[in-house]
Amino acid sequence: MSDTVKDTAGSLVEVDGLTVDFGGLRAVDGLGFRLERGAALALVGESGSGKSTVASALLGLHRGTGAEVGGTIEVAGLDVGRASEDALRRLRGGTAAMVFQDPLSSLDPYYAVGDQIAEVYRVHTRASRRAARARAVEVLDRVGIPDAVRRSRSRPHEFSGGMRQRALIAMALACEPELLIADEPTTALDVTVQAQILDLLHTLREETGMGLLLVTHDVGVAAESVDEVLVMRHGRQVEHGSVTEVLGAPREPYTRELLGAVPRVDAPRAGRAEPGAETGAGSDAGSGAGCDAGSASGSDGPGEPVLEAVGLHRVFGRGKKAFAAVDGVSITVRRGETLGVVGESGSGKTTLGRMLVGLLEPTAGEVRHDGHARVGVDPSVQMVFQDPVSSLNPRRSVGESIADPLRARGERDETRIRARVRELLERVGLEAAHHDRYPHEFSGGQRQRVGIARALAADPRVIVCDEPVSALDVTTQAQVVALLAELQRELGLALVFIAHDLAVVRQVSDRVAVMRRGRIVEQGPADQVYDHPQDPYTGQLLAAVPALDPAVAARRRSARREPATI
Amino acid sequence: MNGFGGFAVRRAAGAVVTLLALSVIIYVVFYVTPGDVAQITCGPRCSPAQVQQVSAQLHLDDPLYARYWHFLQGIVAGQDYSTGTSVQHCSAPCLGLSYQSDQQVLTLILAKLPVTASLALGSMVLWLIIGVGTGVLSVWRRGRLTERLLTTVTLAGMSTPVFVIGLVLMIVVCGQLELLPFPQYVPFTDDPEQWAWNLLLPWLSLALVESATYARITRAAMLETLTEDHVRTFRAYGVGERAVIGRHALRGALAPLIAVNANNIGVLFGGAVLTETLFGLPGVGREMVEAVKVVDLPVVVGMVLVTGFFVVLANAVADVLYALADRRVVLT
């Protein structure tokens, strides 16, 4: 047993030839890297790249789970693979502390936050209960939790998402670790809160000099926070270098693909027809303006409203608990255009979407199709849902699901139904042979394509997309977004694109509406809203979006620091 | 806690509604089901005239709603009963008179309650210790022989009716080994030692059967909690397995344990029918069986209501405990 700390002068983390196998499945394959004391490294990759597995391996968390770990890992001189249980326990939380993705589920719901931090502190220091509690308050205060003495007695559910993540970081700080491992620390958070947490991590690093290993799928988050980036794919290293090098001048094709797929909030939508100009024909790829039978062929004048919301209100709950999720929203969707709706969680954007398609009745106001008030669902207005898992019935083949609108319309001819479904499958980039498969056989992106095919089967004129790509990896996301744009051009569809991701919305939208607390704070042409935001909230949102350029990120961070607006 | 008074009021109102509904259901079902109550009450050798007289005396010929109204009046305001020769007053919460003994039903039940309460509370202590202990141990030793052994024993316990375990225990312990006397109830106030000594076997029988359920609940809830993210957090912070299981996992099992235990105790207070019958303990449950055999309707209805009352009460207590244990739950 070589538990002894060998050389304090060496690197903080040294990983060499690391492999992790889960029952024959290789999650990490021959990975090696070093992290110097006080430095920051990001592991960037899409789902399935093995990045989180590496993070767990650094703390020896795979021990006893049946996973096979090969290669060597040294953290602050401790050989994690061969360390005794006791040494490992001292490492965990003592030398190296981990911050997890979902701050709500990562804390015990039954105990006060301060007690949980104190418990961890006592494990490592044998301090008295009283001293441990005092330490908990101290670190909570340190991470910017106001009134830390009182708040330390609250349970996690009484905290907001951002506060919870701060509390988790406080727990990590409790024992003054040399290394902080952050596994997707901001993925579950809204963009403005994300910026605060990233700023906090930055400040803490400056002050304590601890090393940071950041695991993230978001290139922007990495650009904001670290000095070095290691891009992973399928458990292997793709590219490793300084953040400016890798993000500024990527050498590997995959890195370029990854960066290319990341939507930019500061770049106008590429190759799109100006609103008001002729719809239908796009500027790239020689696709004709093949309008579908569903749209009236005579009147294809641009800008004609197909779907309108007039003074929509929706209240949930009654009496004292009544809460207006949507509070007076009016929007117009015109033929062939894309209206983007952005907002953070709880802004009411999903409720709005459900009312637009008629799944939810408004408490007040009305939805109009072609100028006529309409109650309930109508096949001409379809929806693409967020969750690729729950949006398809797991017990029916995808062909059956796609055929639903056809059958509901009264189509009885099985050969025609089958032919149409195959056509649709191919149209969305799947294979006709996928007809008889079940949803669990598809990946998230493929399922989302199936959902799009089902929406198309109804020959809609409007498709409301509710966070259609937020559950997908960035490269898949780009493919699905491209598909939607292509379909819109070809079929003359109007799209309502609801999302929390400002960059994606800019990428697809002609016009944008920004929602906050059930109201629209600003709407207008996309470029105008993004480049010259009128409402301060829009400005805040835009300022919080991580920049891909580290230099810009640093400038933005200092800009954010000055006015204590948030 | 804020709004606690409001909760108590809402809860009490809910309990009253539940009990009223229960009484209506019981009343309708019992009085509508075919069967000649008058004949049974009077006895097989009664003449038609005598049966007629009994029927009139017990108001069996009145319409259903009138009788239910009469019954409700009794509960709220008390009732005078003519027992043929004399008039007996039955005060406020009056559940009626027994057809058989002319005794007040509530008095009858309350007289038997100490026996049942002794049985229920005593075995509760045992089943919580045995059940939760088994559950925790099987989680602590999970993946090893101990766990498989405990799970098997638990399964066997769940598959054995209390009267089978009790019967076997009684025959072996009292009959063959003669370690204990055949149980005979001695009131606690008379002789606490004899009280416990005589109840030991009934306690054990009931506890063994019940503890299987508790072991299963404890184990399932703890294993479920162990898969949750926050347990991963504490493991990643070097918190040892003992603290993870004893502090965090066990905590997750508390809520379901409280809920099940409350319901169990509520039902048992209404009579541990099988255990009491088997061991000949003169509790509420055995009284119920006796009343059923002679179709003593007021006793039966009263018994159901009293049991319902205990169940509702126990559940309300459980809700409060539950809310105190888990502040995420909002009392409504």
Next chain:
Amino acid sequence: MSEAVLAVETPGADAPGVSGARQFWRRLRTRRAALVAASAVALLVLVALTAPLLTALEGQDPTTYHPSLVDSARGGVPVGPLGGISADHWLGVEPQTGRDLFARLVYGARVSLGVALAATVVQLVLGVAVGLAAGLGNRWIDQLLTRVADIFVAMPLMIVALALLAVVPTSFPRPVLVALVVGLVSGWATLAKLVRAQTLTLKEADHVAAARLSGWGTVRIARRELLPGLAAPVITFAAILVPTNISVEAALSFLGVGVRPPTPSWGQMLTSANVWYQAAPQYLLLPAGALFVTVLALTVLGDGVRTALDPRAASRLRVGTGRKGGRS
């Protein structure tokens, strides 16, 4: 397409084209305990079905008294060693009456299983119907039905069953009555609450919303999108109900209010068994053992069914330390 790789990695993805039912059987078959239990249950059902045949083979029937085989002078103890076991009476005779024990035991299986199954059917029909109505109906229907279910959940089963069985005249076919009472008083309310919760969850699922957008009506959506999703929890619950019902029937008969003599029942046989355990131990051991084995087998089978229907929960429970897969 780069996504294809991910599909392979998705945990829990089963071989393509295998239907739910076949997966279920495949998983059930791999659990040895469940398999043994299923065999035991199958054997019990066989015994119950062929009871007349089996007793004919022995040459006895469950109701004929054999006064010559019991010693009335000693209070009715069976004549002969081992409680009267002989070539004619394979398992001996009942004390006092001299009725054939084997025949009564075998016919008792009929009553136990028959009553339990019938009660289960009552519980399932009632539970699913009420649960669906509450889940799909408007707020008032939902509140009313939920309140009713709450009352039945809180209802002390044993006490109410006792009371009900007491008042119905003996002319009513007793096993049918017991099944009805057990079915109406217990189990269904819990199932109804389960079905309601599941229905509410499913109703919110996006694929149901998608079906609505397709233009389908409520009935079709309920049939195609909701009911299949209810199958698993309902079957799981039914698998728990059957052994419980067997215990309840035995308990009621033990108390003397269940199945009435001369119809044989295991619970009823145990009523007076403690008096005779020295002279005829099998009079106690046989029905108790039969009861134990039946309930145990059904419980183990129920466990197997549950884990086969929800393999994820099962593997979680088995491994215990199983961690949710990391995001990468």
